[in-house]
Amino acid sequence: MLKSIDCGQLRADHNEQEVTIAGWVNRRRDHGGLIFIDLRDSTGLVQVVFHPDSPDIFATAERFRSEWVVQVRGKVRMRPNGTENPNLDTGAVEVVATEATVLNASKTPPFDVNQDAPVDELLRMRYRYLDLRRTHMRENLRLRHRIVKFIRDYLDDLRFIEIETPILIKSTPEGARDYLVPSRNHPGNFYALPQSPQQLKQMLMVAGADRYFQIARCFRDEDLRADRQPEFTQLDLEMAFVEPDDVIDMMVDLYIKMAQALAPQKELILPVPRLTYADAMSRFGSDKPDLRFGLEISDLTDIVAGSEFQVFSNVVRDGGMVKGFNAPGYGDITRRQIDELVSVARTYGAGGLVIIGLDAAAESIDALTTDHVRTPAKALSIEEIKAIATRVGAVPGDLILIAAGAQPKVEPVLGQLRLNIAERLGLNDRNKLAFCVVTDFPALEWLEDSQRWHAMHHPFTAPQDDQWDLLETDPGAVIAKAYDLAANGSELAGGSIRIHQRAQQERVFAALGYPQAEVDELFGHLLEAFEYGAPPHGGFAGGIDRLVVTFSDTAESIRDAIAFPKTQAGVDPLFGAPSPVASAQLDDLHIAIVTVDEPEA
RNA sequence: GGCCCGAUCGUCCAGUGGUUAGGACAGCGCCCUGUCAAGGCGCAGACACGAGUUCAAAUCUCGUUCGGGUCGCCA
Numbered sequence: 001m002l003k004s005i006d007c008g009q010l011r012a013d014h015n016e017q018e019v020t021i022a023g024w025v026n027r028r029r030d031h032g033g034l035i036f037i038d039l040r041d042s043t044g045l046v047q048v049v050f051h052p053d054s055p056d057i058f059a060t061a062e063r064f065r066s067e068w069v070v071q072v073r074g075k076v077r078m079r080p081n082g083t084e085n086p087n088l089d090t091g092a093v094e095v096v097a098t099e100a101t102v103l104n105a106s107k108t109p110p111f112d113v114n115q116d117a118p119v120d121e122l123l124r125m126r127y128r129y130l131d132l133r134r135t136h137m138r139e140n141l142r143l144r145h146r147i148v149k150f151i152r153d154y155l156d157d158l159r160f161i162e163i164e165t166p167i168l169i170k171s172t173p174e175g176a177r178d179y180l181v182p183s184r185n186h187p188g189n190f191y192a193l194p195q196s197p198q199q200l201k202q203m204l205m206v207a208g209a210d211r212y213f214q215i216a217r218c219f220r221d222e223d224l225r226a227d228r229q230p231e232f233t234q235l236d237l238e239m240a241f242v243e244p245d246d247v248i249d250m251m252v253d254l255y256i257k258m259a260q261a262l263a264p265q266k267e268l269i270l271p272v273p274r275l276t277y278a279d280a281m282s283r284f285g286s287d288k289p290d291l292r293f294g295l296e297i298s299d300l301t302d303i304v305a306g307s308e309f310q311v312f313s314n315v316v317r318d319g320g321m322v323k324g325f326n327a328p329g330y331g332d333i334t335r336r337q338i339d340e341l342v343s344v345a346r347t348y349g350a351g352g353l354v355i356i357g358l359d360a361a362a363e364s365i366d367a368l369t370t371d372h373v374r375t376p377a378k379a380l381s382i383e384e385i386k387a388i389a390t391r392v393g394a395v396p397g398d399l400i401l402i403a404a405g406a407q408p409k410v411e412p413v414l415g416q417l418r419l420n421i422a423e424r425l426g427l428n429d430r431n432k433l434a435f436c437v438v439t440d441f442p443a444l445e446w447l448e449d450s451q452r453w454h455a456m457h458h459p460f461t462a463p464q465d466d467q468w469d470l471l472e473t474d475p476g477a478v479i480a481k482a483y484d485l486a487a488n489g490s491e492l493a494g495g496s497i498r499i500h501q502r503a504q505q506e507r508v509f510a511a512l513g514y515p516q517a518e519v520d521e522l523f524g525h526l527l528e529a530f531e532y533g534a535p536p537h538g539g540f541a542g543g544i545d546r547l548v549v550t551f552s553d554t555a556e557s558i559r560d561a562i563a564f565p566k567t568q569a570g571v572d573p574l575f576g577a578p579s580p581v582a583s584a585q586l587d588d589l590h591i592a593i594v595t596v597d598e599p600e601a
Numbered sequence: 602g603g604c605c606c607g608a609u610c611g612u613c614c615a616g617u618g619g620u621u622a623g624g625a626c627a628g629c630g631c632c633c634u635g636u637c638a639a640g641g642c643g644c645a646g647a648c649a650c651g652a653g654u655u656c657a658a659a660u661c662u663c664g665u666u667c668g669g670g671u672c673g674c675c676a
Binding site: 027029030031032033034035036038045047049051052065066079080082083085087088091108109110111112114115117118119120121122123172173174175176177195198220221222223225226228347348349449454455456457458459460512557567568569571 | 602604608611612613626627628632633634635636637638639640667668669670671672673674675676
């Protein structure tokens, strides 16, 4: 080894010891007659002192610059009285250099590696190896490692075994776009990269591996987001002979224990509440509600059903609903802020948004007069407004936000406004950790655009036992044995009990409108397997990258949880992928590139 | 595919029609023996690209490219 101890490990215990350390020059403080170097490795920093008594060593240290890689031999000693640095784990001691070697010089880095100040994303990715040297990123990678290790240890104790499944599999469209890999040996044929090992793990259940898991890479060729990368990592898990509560209880236990062990600095809100999908949508306008704060949504339909304010009463007459929630202390909102809220509502498909501002000068809700009320809905009577305010729990000085329309539109709009208001009021405290289990998801949802039913979770999800007959009569009403785990408004894991019998699986495919030929072609292998004693089974999958962000104190996006992420355009700026390939490679793959000129607009 | 935001020294920011385009950090030079975001003095260093408006553009408009956010999309 080129070092005898790690920089970050030096303590008073090592006083008087001869050590050899090596690392990067984090900072240099040159006093002319005395030079301090903060030497950094993956474990932390330690201060090295160079005295001019040994001119050769001193001259070497004078050349040191940021990010040079150096080796120092020296003696550990207690720092002189009054010069200890309490901000540093190694701050009680320093290393007095007796030998110094430059292992490798460094160009001046394109950004500061020794501080966590913001840097342009493109530059960070272009020089990712420098970005990863920074404290926050180093900590995020370490956190990620600990999460994965925790999961493996936890599941190993429960007799789960990790089984690798192939990365080159068969394309089964429906759902996300597949990444395709051309086959050299089979011209015109393609492998696909897995969007998840879903069907593979079900095959493993049939195979009798009744407690399976995998830290699995998944690929989806869709547009990116702050919380979405084209390749990402999931804890993929499946068990045989289980019912929903078995999986849910284990999932919750795993995540709680992980949070307690790996994010102890967060205020964990326990016990973890369980909501049905219908409740979550109704009360929070989201199937992954952020329960760090209230701002609960109330139904106002009965209050305004007969209102003079026809925007509301007409919606009720047409079978819609009117719902709203209270933003405490936000009654003095500016015109501009109102416009922003309306624009948020529009983005999520609302026709509009009605706000009611309550003047803080009013004595109470009972004492409200029209002078205390600021709203564009002039036709609302003061009695109606009082009833609304009481229902949503508003007091003078608050702001009430109301949306009207069909249920599937109103609730998500209010859900988004709720998050927006929470952000404005600073309620989304990143030091809190609020898990939440959502159950009883609908099995199918109607896609307006393509005019067909589609599986909300995936088509292998089992309907609840008493729901089967609805598949043919009222598909949208079918409730599935599906469940999610959310934390702070982010979906962390989702799963279900799967169908394990051929006839039942075919019945669901039929309800989804799949032609028989397509079912045979895409899912024949799975249906056949079900005929050979497939056990009842279920499981879940949870995103590792998002979990790192949730547990981290500094990660802002999923990119901060991944060593080598891609830009929003799916580009890797470090390696320059994707890139053209040599024509010989294309020939091997029987691929010809056809350039199509864009038609003039 | 749509919408929104952004692009100024190496980095991070300031700069709302006429500026010697400013600062901090980094870099370079000089000084400095107890600093730890060391300090002092000095030097060097930038308006993404292309059109347009204007007497005059970093600044206004359009486009391109790139980055970010988001809707669609993500079974």
